Amino acid sequence: MTVIRTDDYGRVARERLPADVWDFIEGGSGDELTLAANAAAFRRARLRPRVMVDVSTVDTTRTLLGSRLATPIGIAPTAYHQLVHPDGEVATAAGADRAGALFVVAMFASRTLKDIAAASAAPLWLQLYWLRRRDAIADLAERAADAGFAALVLTADAPRLGRRLRDVRNGFAVDGRVRAVNLDAALMAASHDRRAGASALAAHAAQTFDPSLTWADLAWLRERSALPVLIKGILTGEDAAAAVAHGAAGIIVSNHGGRQLDGAIAALDALPEVVDAVAGACPVLFDGAVRGGRDALVALALGADAVLVGRPPLWALAAGGADGVADLLTGLTDELAHDMALAGRPTLADVDRRLIWGHS
Numbered sequence: 001m002t003v004i005r006t007d008d009y010g011r012v013a014r015e016r017l018p019a020d021v022w023d024f025i026e027g028g029s030g031d032e033l034t035l036a037a038n039a040a041a042f043r044r045a046r047l048r049p050r051v052m053v054d055v056s057t058v059d060t061t062r063t064l065l066g067s068r069l070a071t072p073i074g075i076a077p078t079a080y081h082q083l084v085h086p087d088g089e090v091a092t093a094a095g096a097d098r099a100g101a102l103f104v105v106a107m108f109a110s111r112t113l114k115d116i117a118a119a120s121a122a123p124l125w126l127q128l129y130w131l132r133r134r135d136a137i138a139d140l141a142e143r144a145a146d147a148g149f150a151a152l153v154l155t156a157d158a159p160r161l162g163r164r165l166r167d168v169r170n171g172f173a174v175d176g177r178v179r180a181v182n183l184d185a186a187l188m189a190a191s192h193d194r195r196a197g198a199s200a201l202a203a204h205a206a207q208t209f210d211p212s213l214t215w216a217d218l219a220w221l222r223e224r225s226a227l228p229v230l231i232k233g234i235l236t237g238e239d240a241a242a243a244v245a246h247g248a249a250g251i252i253v254s255n256h257g258g259r260q261l262d263g264a265i266a267a268l269d270a271l272p273e274v275v276d277a278v279a280g281a282c283p284v285l286f287d288g289a290v291r292g293g294r295d296a297l298v299a300l301a302l303g304a305d306a307v308l309v310g311r312p313p314l315w316a317l318a319a320g321g322a323d324g325v326a327d328l329l330t331g332l333t334d335e336l337a338h339d340m341a342l343a344g345r346p347t348l349a350d351v352d353r354r355l356i357w358g359h360s
């Protein structure tokens with residue numbers, strides 16, 4: 001199979017991975033309505049290209065929270081990269097580094113923050129879930145700062161895990177050899193216990209995630225870490241305004257790749273109202289069904305400062321390790337630059353709502 005676009009990595013990965021791991025990655029919650037809506041929203045978007053613009057050079061560089069990136073396309077946090085490649089997040093980081101891309105490392109990463117940081121000179125951020133064990137969060141935030149991570153991302157859309165029926169049917173549990181090594185063993189005990197007709201991840205999350213998280217807790221985290229804190233999982237203007245009011249350093253518009261509330265609106269449909277509510281007060285990032293340069297262009301035009309891809313880096317990691325991840329990200333960035341040229345938008349500053357038909 002010749003890999004020429006993002007979905008090709010998915011086909012290779014599907015052939016290589018155990019069926020239950022593939023289902024864990026691909027699956028959404030419930031009837032997968034939101035998973036489908038994320039992709040459908042991009043398929044509906046139509047562009048208004050401008051002509052007679054000098055596009056002999058196209059610039060995709062972007063500065064985010066003070067860090068300069070070669071591309072506005074980064075990697076969303078996803079747990080347990082060793083499920084798909086023995087080098088796990090270290091290879092992902094090396095791939096992101098080669099592409100000059102942001103990598104948001106998951107709290108449930110399977111390699112240590114130190115080893116991941118050693119593999120990349122590009123910016124790394126650390127994603128956190130709100131755990132009942134508050135000391136584990138504070139400890140991890142401190143180790144992230146020590147390892148040179150540039151920001152924290154608090155995932156706000158997971159007071160409990162969505163009901164992912166594929167995982168329930170498969171009785172899915174993460175292989176015991178793949179561990180969330182940045183969390184202590186007591187916290188992770190029982191997280192690998194396989195039970196027919198149940199998702200071990202959902203059972204573990206029910207025990208360890210703290211569903212009482214509110215805006216007041218953001219202050220607690222901000223007091224304990226000097227790192228900027230972004231909030232991931234925002235889908236409304238109301239919550240975007242609240243995030244800004246409570247000192248969030250950024251917002252990630254996301255429905256968790258259709259894995260949390262099934263029936264939630266497509267992430268792309270939520271983007272304009274969030275951008276309007278934020279009104280430039282902080283960066284707005286986006287994730288959900290970005291699969292090509294055109295998708296990135298559409299989200300950037302609707303006001304995202306950067307976009308993240310979740311499943312594609314896992315496919316690319318499974319298919320080709322660090323090289324696969326680097327090729328995925330440079331390929332997506334090349335597609336973005338190509339479409340910027342054809343749309344008559346040579347810089348990201350030229351990419352605005354007027355590019356999207358019906359939004360101008």
Ligand SMILES: Cc1cc2nc3c(=O)[nH]c(=O)nc-3n(C[C@H](O)[C@H](O)[C@H](O)COP(=O)(O)O)c2cc1C
Nearest residue numbers: 025076077078079106155256257288289309310311
């Ligand atoms: C296998 C998998 C694991 C994920 N793990 C996490 C996680 O640990 N923390 C988190 O905030 N989001 C997690 N997500 C959600 C992603 O960060 C992101 O929101 C989503 O995948 C973006 O959609 P996309 O896959 O369509 O690009 C995960 C998603 C997948 C597919």
Ligand SMILES: O=C(O)C(=O)c1ccccc1
Nearest residue numbers: 079108161201205256259
């Ligand atoms: O967040 C997720 O989507 C996810 O699958 C997960 C589940 C448990 C722990 C970490 C991530």
